[in-house]
Amino acid sequence: MCGIIGYVGPRECKSLLLEGLERLEYRGYDSAGIALREESGIDYVRAIGNLQNLKLAAGPNGSRSTHGLGHTRWATHGTVTEANAHPLTGCDDGRLSIVLNGIVENYRELIRGLQEEGHAFSSETDAEAVSHLIERHYEGDLVEAVRAAFNxxxxxxxxxxxxxxxxxxxxxxxxxxxLVVGVGEGEMFLASNAIAFLRETRMVQFPDDGDVVVIEPSGVRYLRAVDGTPVEHQTVELDWDDEGAEKGGYETFMLKEIYEQPEAVAETIGDRVRHGKLQLEGLGLSDEEVRNLRRIVLLACGTAYHSCVVARYVLEEWARLPVEPDIASEWIYRNPVIGPDTLVIGVSQSGETRDTIEAMKLAKKKG
Known part of the structure; x- marks a missing residue:
């Protein structure tokens, strides 16, 4: 999950982008960046870590640009480095840039094909494939290039x-x-969540899946990516405050998280399933080692442990292997019985959990 904010209009946008990212930081805090259209080209500021680092890096930038993008990243593909921070570029970084939230499942095939055509990649991300695809299709019409890349x-x-x-x-x-459009007076916003621009405008439009969104200071238009057919969406006035916008209109964060479970599961497994086949190269185990597994141990603390109890039902049903959920803080004080045919999985709760980390260290020590 990442955060996106874009602006076009009469105002200098650097501060608007940074303020929007600050309200989107809950969507990702591994790195952040902004792209500002200047007369000489597109200028970038990127930083690793929380948004304060980006603010410090962008401070000396005296940009007066009124046209730009911002992004805050939760790393999925590629490590947490400045090179992997968005906005990402094509081969000519002064002309084209993109920000992306989500997962591009077929990025491997796309990157191979683009590299064969001579495209040079500068990051480890799946998202960079999108910027190069747009670059490939661009013949003077950005809207058509985006539509072709999307397809x-x-x-x-x-x-x-x-x-x-x-x-x-x-x-x-x-x-x-x-993705939500913010409709202002002579200015437009585009963001992952309305909270990014809610203090600037409460008038919004919600694109549908498969829509291409085109915003200019004068307004917004939509077309279907599949065939270019124009579509329209109604403008809605939100009555949420900042907290309500962050909760997406749900009464509580818990309720929001419950309804977001399908999206969370899709994001988790999306990159690992291609045309009905598992892609597990990031697992660190060979096919033979996976086939030789005879037991799975799940280690966690707190509510993460309850997730492991549920996972036991799923793994035993699908993998047909015995699964043992255990509390990591207790497991480390035993002399656990594990061997080369045992897979130990640690599940963290809200980031790193010390007891779970210690349990995983013990598991590695025992082989």
Whole structure:
């Protein structure tokens, strides 16, 4: 889950983007960045860690740009480095850039094909494939380039593109992840959540899956990615406050998380299932080692342990292997019986859990 914010209008946008990212930081805090369209090209500021680092890096930037993108990242593909921080570029980083939330499932095939055509990649991310796809299709019309790129993608994602040759234009698209348009007076916003711009405008429109979104200071238009057919969406006035917007209109965060479970599961497994087949190269085990497993141990604390109890039912049903959920803080004080045919999985709760980490260290020590 990542956060996206875009702006076109008459105001200098650096502060608007940073303020929007601050309200979207709950969606990802591994790294963050902004892209600002300047007369000489697109200028970037990126930083690792929480948003304060980006603010410090962007402080000396005296930009007066009124056209830009921002992104806060929760890393899925690629480590937490400045090179992997969005906005991401094509081969010519001064002309084209994108920000993306979600997962591009067929990025491996796309990258191979683009590299064969001579495209050079500068990050480890799946999202960079989108910027190069747009670059491949671009022949002077950014909207058509985005539409053509969208139709080659598989997965669940929202993305927004900016191009130096098109001042005051942002083009986005969405499929199974959120994207909302903020409608202002002579200015427009595009974001993952309305909280990013709620203090600037409460008038919003919600694109559908498969929509391409085109925003300019004068307004917004939509077309279906599959065939270019124009579509329209009603403008809605939100009565949420900041907390209500962060909760997506749900009464409580718990209720929001319950209804977001399908999206959370899809994001978790989406990159690991391709055309009905599992892709487990990141597991660190060979096919033979997986086939030779005879037992699975799940280690966690708190509510993460309860997740492991539920996972036991799923894993035993599908893998047909015995599964033992255990409390990590207790497990480390025993002399656990594990061997080369035992897979030990640690499940963290709200980030790193010390007892779970210690349990995983013990498991590695025992082989």
């Amino acid at each position: 080659e993608l598989e997965g669940h994602f929202s993305f927004v593109a900016i191009h130096h040759d098109h001042p005051d234009l942002l083009v986005g698209a969405r499929y199974q992840t959120p």
